[in-house]
Amino acid sequence: MNDSQERSAVGGQALPRLSRAEAHSTLQLSARGRHGLWRRFRRASPFALIYSAAILIFYTIIFIIPFGTGIWLAFQNWDFITTPKFVGLRNFAKAFTDQYFWLALQKTVLFSVVEIAVGLTLALLFALALSQIFGKWQNIYLSLYYLPVITPLVVSIYLWRWLYRPTGGAINTLLSSVGLPEQPFLASSQQALWAITLVIIWAHLGTGIVLFLAGINDVPESLFEAARLDGAGFWQSFVRITLPLIRPVLVYQMVVSVIGTVQMFEAFFLMPGPGFSTRTLALYTYELGFRALNLGYGAAVSLIIFMLLLGATVFQLRRWRIEWEH
Numbered sequence: 490m491n492d493s494q495e496r497s498a499v500g501g502q503a504l505p506r507l508s509r510a511e512a513h514s515t516l517q518l519s520a521r522g523r524h525g526l527w528r529r530f531r532r533a534s535p536f537a538l539i540y541s542a543a544i545l546i547f548y549t550i551i552f553i554i555p556f557g558t559g560i561w562l563a564f565q566n567w568d569f570i571t572t573p574k575f576v577g578l579r580n581f582a583k584a585f586t587d588q589y590f591w592l593a594l595q596k597t598v599l600f601s602v603v604e605i606a607v608g609l610t611l612a613l614l615f616a617l618a619l620s621q622i623f624g625k626w627q628n629i630y631l632s633l634y635y636l637p638v639i640t641p642l643v644v645s646i647y648l649w650r651w652l653y654r655p656t657g658g659a660i661n662t663l664l665s666s667v668g669l670p671e672q673p674f675l676a677s678s679q680q681a682l683w684a685i686t687l688v689i690i691w692a693h694l695g696t697g698i699v700l701f702l703a704g705i706n707d708v709p710e711s712l713f714e715a716a717r718l719d720g721a722g723f724w725q726s727f728v729r730i731t732l733p734l735i736r737p738v739l740v741y742q743m744v745v746s747v748i749g750t751v752q753m754f755e756a757f758f759l760m761p762g763p764g765f766s767t768r769t770l771a772l773y774t775y776e777l778g779f780r781a782l783n784l785g786y787g788a789a790v791s792l793i794i795f796m797l798l799l800g801a802t803v804f805q806l807r808r809w810r811i812e813w814e815h
Contacts (some may be wrong), residue, residue: 562788569782580789590790592765593773600686600769601750608690609742612697617727619698620705631702635695642692646759649688650675653760681762689756693749697742704735740809747801751794770794 563580567573584590615634619627637645652659653674661671674684708731716726732739754771761767768776770790778787 559788559791562784563792565785565788567784569784573785576785580786581793583786584790584793589765589768589773590770593768593770596682596765596767597751597769597771600682600753601747603683604686604689604750605743605746607686608694608746609697609739611690612694612742613701613739615694615698616701616705617731619702631695631699634698637692638695640692642755643759645692646688646756649684650760653684675760675762678763678766681760681766685756685760685762685767688760689750689753700738700742701735704738705731708734736809740805744802744805747805748798751798751801 562573564575564577565573566576566579619630622630655661655671655673655676658674660674664671673680675681712730712734713726716730721729752771753769754775757767757769757772758775761772771794774787774791774794777783777790781787
């Protein structure tokens with residue numbers, strides 16, 4: 490090979506040439522890396538390999554395959570009967586011009602904002618109150634608050650459906666006994682969404698209390714002692730010490746709450762309000778796919794929900810950059 494052949498087509502600079510010894514050494518390192526990886530694989534515990542393979546197969550069947558199928562369906566027109574037909578972005582374009590989609594999005598955002606704001610505030614206040622109680626009483630109260638969390642949500646929903654009954658319900662019976670007018674609750678388009686929101690807050694309050702209490706108990710006591718010596722009161726210590734140091738827990742709980750509220754399905758399915766008063770995106774997706782048999786459009790709406798959740802999660806994590814140690 491002459492000198493002109495050794496120059497590259499871009500820039501006209503000579504390509505580096507490896508000596509025979511260097512090339513042989515590079516090949517040996519590459520082979521050693523492959524053999525080393527194979528040796529580590531052979532040395533691994535058979536139980537660990539079987540367990541890892543089982544987890545991989547499980548997530549492939551439960552998550553990867555359905556998620557990939559959902560993406561494929563979002564670009565198809567299929568009704569369970571006829572052959573799927575590729576329609577490109579038509580399903581997505583239809584979603585953005587569908588008034589029912591925007592109504593469902595509106596109900597979802599309204600429910601999520603109220604549930605997260607009220608739920609996180611109550612959980613933080615209850616955790617702050619429990620942090621001032623020590624010994625067995627703290628454990629007793631914590632167990633009582635966490636009891637709705639370990640109760641199956643379907644059981645809780647049917648319990649609240651009985652409580653919300655317009656005639657003969659426990660809440661209306663109590664209202665009548667004190668001279669207050671009975672309320673329609675789930676039978677009212679104005680009250681149904683807030684009645685369901687109350688159920689969700691009650692059912693998940695214990696989780697927030699446990700997490701916030703753990704974060705508060707993790708704050709060094711020396712910081713509070715120094716604040717008291719400087720004349721800081723209870724609420725000043727909470728705002729200037731406790732709240733900044735439990736910020737990682739607060740951000741985590743907020744991210745998880747956003748994902749959970751947008752995906753909430755059971756309560757709206759089992760306690761529906763009249764008309765479109767409680768139709769959220771999750772329920773709308775179900776109705777499109779399994780009642781209207783419009784799987785392509787339903788998959789497109791579910792993919793839009795995924796993108797909204799992904800964007801909201803990334804925004805929150807980038808907006809509130811946090812340190813996880815103090």
